[in-house]
Amino acid sequence: MTTSPTNLDSLPIPSGDFGLPWLGETLDFLNDGDFSKKRQQQFGPIFKTRLFGKNVIFVSGALANRFLFTKEQETFQATWPLSTRILLGPNALATQMGEIHRSRRKILYQAFLPRALNGYLPKMDDIIQGYLEQWGKADEVIWYPQLRRMTFDVAATLFMGEGASQNPHLFPWFETYIQGLFSLPIPLPNTLFGKSQRARALLLAELEQIIKTRQQHPPKEEDALGMLLAARDDNNQPLSLPELKDQILLLLFAGHETLTSALSSFCLLLGQHSDIREKVRQEQNKLQLGQELTAETLKKMPYLDQVLQEVLRLIPPVGGGFRELIQGCQFQGFHFPKGWLVSYQISQTHADPDLYPNPEKFDPERFAPDGSTIHNPPFAHVPFGGGLRECLGKEFARLEMKLFATRLIQQFDWTLLPRQNLELVVTPSPRPKDNLRVKLHSLK
Numbered sequence: 348m349t350t351s352p353t354n355l356d357s358l359p360i361p362s363g364d365f366g367l368p369w370l371g372e373t374l375d376f377l378n379d380g381d382f383s384k385k386r387q388q389q390f391g392p393i394f395k396t397r398l399f400g401k402n403v404i405f406v407s408g409a410l411a412n413r414f415l416f417t418k419e420q421e422t423f424q425a426t427w428p429l430s431t432r433i434l435l436g437p438n439a440l441a442t443q444m445g446e447i448h449r450s451r452r453k454i455l456y457q458a459f460l461p462r463a464l465n466g467y468l469p470k471m472d473d474i475i476q477g478y479l480e481q482w483g484k485a486d487e488v489i490w491y492p493q494l495r496r497m498t499f500d501v502a503a504t505l506f507m508g509e510g511a512s513q514n515p516h517l518f519p520w521f522e523t524y525i526q527g528l529f530s531l532p533i534p535l536p537n538t539l540f541g542k543s544q545r546a547r548a549l550l551l552a553e554l555e556q557i558i559k560t561r562q563q564h565p566p567k568e569e570d571a572l573g574m575l576l577a578a579r580d581d582n583n584q585p586l587s588l589p590e591l592k593d594q595i596l597l598l599l600f601a602g603h604e605t606l607t608s609a610l611s612s613f614c615l616l617l618g619q620h621s622d623i624r625e626k627v628r629q630e631q632n633k634l635q636l637g638q639e640l641t642a643e644t645l646k647k648m649p650y651l652d653q654v655l656q657e658v659l660r661l662i663p664p665v666g667g668g669f670r671e672l673i674q675g676c677q678f679q680g681f682h683f684p685k686g687w688l689v690s691y692q693i694s695q696t697h698a699d700p701d702l703y704p705n706p707e708k709f710d711p712e713r714f715a716p717d718g719s720t721i722h723n724p725p726f727a728h729v730p731f732g733g734g735l736r737e738c739l740g741k742e743f744a745r746l747e748m749k750l751f752a753t754r755l756i757q758q759f760d761w762t763l764l765p766r767q768n769l770e771l772v773v774t775p776s777p778r779p780k781d782n783l784r785v786k787l788h789s790l791k
Contacts, residue, residue, distance in 0.1 A: 393681055
């Protein structure tokens with residue numbers, strides 16, 4: 348809740364350590380997966396630090412999430428580190444504010460309506476099946492990079508059109524681009540940021556060619572680009588070329604990076620829990636799945652839904668996010684000054700023992716209809732964020748996760764190979780340090 352400036356001045360600012368001048372604790376934040384956990388142990392659940400030259404207050408928990416997500420444009424506005432804002436571009440939904448954000452979100456949402464998702468399913472399934480076939484021929488698979496390539500092919504095909512994923516340069520450019528998104532914004536040729544800027548320019552040039560070619564034909568609304576080309580804003584105007592490029596690049600990032608993390612976490616956790624893997628398989632066997640999977644069939648797998656919810660709880664693809672205070676306020680007895688940033692902590696919320704007993708345990712049963720999570724407050728399970736900025740493509744992500752999980756469990760069992768480091772690297776999204784090496788066993 349907000350209070351008058353007089354009252355705010357009498358309240359303490361959370362304790363913490365600002366670290367070095369300007370840089371603050373940025374390097375620790377980028378490189379230490381337990382950054383916020385360690386500081387919560389030292390300073391308490393709400394603490395201050397400095398990142399990317401900005402003063403930041405860290406919060407976690409369902410109440411804090413609710414506070415931030417329900418006061419968008421009133422007390423807070425979304426923000427990103429400078430490197431991310433520059434590399435996503437000024438016309439990307441993630442960096443747009445206020446009325447333009449509302450208008451563009453409404454347009455982009457058309458690409459994720461149930462009708463659109465149902466249309467994506469056959470192509471998504473074909474690509475997934477192709478990769479499974481390819482992996483089945485290999486004795487051992489280094490899974491994480493393969494999953495990255497698969498999710499990129501799905502995103503490129505469904506967001507840019509058939510044939511987009513065939514360009515051999517597109518994926519390497521995109522990988523370089525991704526690596527600089529959360530980096531120090533030093534625009535020199537050999538920095539992550541500088542390389543990312545160059546890759547972004549190459550990607551945008553390729554996107555421009557694709558868009559111009561598509562604009563010469565009547566728009567086919569069979570992929571996201573087709574829908575955006577046909578869309579009109581509140582003034583009945585089409586989206587400009589610069590905006591189309593930035594929005595499609597954002598969709599590629601959103602439909603690839605975090606989804607790869609979620610799929611690799613699924614493969615890792617089910618590789619470690621053969622009993623849960625078998626239970627998923629039993630549920631599917633009862634459905635007698637055929638070659639063709641429909642959205643309706645995928646809805647008949649409640650246990651798989653629980654498994655995926657627990658995967659996203661235990662290893663959320665996004666650890667948290669930032670909001671900027673557009674006016675001073677108080678929360679739980681602390682003064683949050685105007686102009687500071689607040690970082691909400693998805694990982695820490697999902698590890699709260701008051702919300703999730705034995706939070707370190709992988710336990711899909713907690714999401715059963717009579718499981719422990721039914722008593723949890725709103726905003727306790729937030730793998731896709733919440734409020735006005737909740738992930739637009741969450742149903743797309745759920746569809747791809749469920750489709751991939753179903754096809755994989757149908758066709759293969761798998762063993763995690765010994766002598767590999769399964770510790771998670773967390774930036775920009777969690778992945779096993781040794782890229783998840785497995786042996787696949789065909790069930791056909």
